[in-house]
Amino acid sequence: MLTARCVECECELPASSGRGRPRRYCSRGCQARAYRRRRDHGPTTAPRPAPELSGPTGADPRERLIGLAVELADSGGLDAVSMLLLAHHAAMPAHAVYRHLRNRAELLGAMAERVTAVPVPGDMGPPPDPRQRLERLAQDEWTMYREHPWLLTVLATDRPPTGPAVLAMVDRVVAAFTAAGYDPAGAFRAYLALSGYVQGMALLIRRDPVDLPYHVWWSATRDRLERTGRARRRPWLAAAGQTRLDTDLDTWFHFGLGALLDGLLVNPVR
Incomplete structure (x- = not known):
């Protein structure tokens, strides 16, 4: 007897009760991914490998x-x-x-x-200057989200995991703000501001492998905005059209990071 399998991930499906339509997906997640692929790329009978x-x-x-x-x-x-x-x-x-x-x-x-918990390749230890330490720590967190976009969903919550490695990541940032002159409460607030910026920018990192490419989405969006008149008197839209999310995202991140640290380090809370 052949085993029924999910048409999306090929995971084995539970036995059918014999009533109703045969089950095709093992979870709502697989069903949603199959729907998005059909919507964006047309129907296909080949399961995602x-x-x-x-x-x-x-x-x-x-x-x-x-x-x-x-x-x-x-x-x-x-x-x-x-x-x-x-x-x-x-x-x-x-x-x-x-x-x-x-x-x-x-x-x-x-x-x-x-x-x-994975060490940064080539890490020679934290720089002595607090600002340089904060820049590196923010870059390390940004790199993690770049390499593992799903991590943002796990950490950016009011109930994040509190294992030793996650807590150590917070410790390093708080220690850098403390070295810059913050008291403990202020250092934690400054950490929230910095990490909140990094996580907010990380929302722009594409997390769903079946999403439309950014340039395809932007081209269609620009045409719609011009057609409806919403592009008038918005010169920044033209500038946005000259950027590419995949190549310019790091530039945007570092621009905002520098401005944020300028503000956070000008008058530490003692």
């Missing part, structure tokens, strides 16, 4: 699961990460996954720990 995951087979099972989950998220966003899909790609029964990770919230926290 699963990423080639290469977790070390000899590693601790929990660490291997976390590594596989990071690869899944890097490839398909957080919608591609579920306990069932993780079990499928790890070639483990679902109940075995739950022995190592209690639930998805614990999994996401462990993924954030894995990513934030």
Whole structure:
């Protein structure tokens, strides 16, 4: 007897009750991705291929699961990460996954720990000047979001994970603001302002692999704005049309970062 599989990720589907239409997707996330692809690129019968995951087979099972989950998220966003899909790609029964990770919230926290604990290549230690330290720390956080766009959803919340690596990331920024002259409460507020800027800019990083390319979206949007008269008396729209999100985003980030640090460091709270 053939096993029914999700037409999007090819994960095995639960047995049908025999009533109603046959189930085609394993989750609402897979159904939404299939819809977006049909909307943007037309109908297709070929399922989206699963990423080639290469977790070390000899590693601790929990660490291997976390590594596989990071690869899944890097490839398909957080919608591609579920306990069932993780079990499928790890070639483990679902109940075995739950022995190592209690639930998805614990999994996401462990993924954030894995990513934030990775040392920066070539890091020679923090610069002695507080501003230079803050610039580097902001750049490090920005680079993490660039490499792992899904991480923003995990960290940018009022209930973020609080593992040792995530807390250490906050410690480094607070310590730099303290060295610049802030008292502890002011240093934490300054950290929130800086991290909030980095995370806000990170919203511009494309997270969904099936989204329309930026230049295609902008071309259609510009035509619509000109057609409806909304482009009149807005010269900044013409300037925006001369930029490319994929190449200019880092420039925008550093422009705003410099201006923000100028303001935060001019009169530290003591």
